[in-house]
Amino acid sequence: MKRTAVLLLLPRLPALVFALAAAAGAQAMTIRELRTLEANEKDGKAYASYYLVGVMEGLREASETEKRIGQKPLFCIEGRRLEPAMARSLYQGELARNASSYEADMPVQLVMSGALQNSFRCTR
Numbered sequence: 001m002k003r004t005a006v007l008l009l010l011p012r013l014p015a016l017v018f019a020l021a022a023a024a025g026a027q028a029m030t031i032r033e034l035r036t037l038e039a040n041e042k043d044g045k046a047y048a049s050y051y052l053v054g055v056m057e058g059l060r061e062a063s064e065t066e067k068r069i070g071q072k073p074l075f076c077i078e079g080r081r082l083e084p085a086m087a088r089s090l091y092q093g094e095l096a097r098n099a100s101s102y103e104a105d106m107p108v109q110l111v112m113s114g115a116l117q118n119s120f121r122c123t124r
Helices: 003-009 013-023 031-040 044-068 084-097 108-119
Strands: none
Touching: 031 044, 031 108, 044 084, 044 108, 084 108
């Protein structure tokens, strides 16, 4: 099933994140797994950063797709700055602000989605 078809079928984030991971043939990395990668691998911090950028860009594309097909996007960039270098600070900031909302076995995508939704709220 193509990613676009999956996006058409799923209106909100938790199902969307799961579908994107399934469509890519990969299982979502958990918060615990990301922390373990950073701590135990030689280049773990770099790998984790690349992963966070990929998650952010995937969520951005999903949100833009929702907008293109007439659905309400998860977040709206609308001319504001969103660059790959911001991925880690968005992720860590969301975890710090809402630590009690996230458990270690939750997907990284859920945290990043919350960060993007809180940082880039839609005004319409």
